[in-house]
Amino acid sequence: MNSDERSVAAPPPPAAGSWLSRPGTIRVLWVVFVVVLAVTVAAELLVHLHPRFRLEGWFAFHAAWGFLSCVVMVLFANLLGVVLRRPDDYYTRRPEWPDGEDRHGD
16 A cells, blocks of 8 residues: 555444435435425416516416525524624633722622
């Protein structure tokens, strides 16, 4: 075995975790989710909807509305995380007092 072969890391052993963490299961779940979503959207062709607004009458409006609202929620959560983020040592660091005293229990 030469030095090039030793530098390549072997893949980690399979985790003893849940069946949901296996790559094959994840792939199958994605396929199932996509098929269910496609069938749901295609069902609009067979079901008569009673839209209250003109936009609701568009084909796949509800799927698009759900997707866009999910995207907006994720973007808002990321923005909120940036605003509320604190340093890693926020709870462990000592406060700096203007007079330079070391105050405990005040």
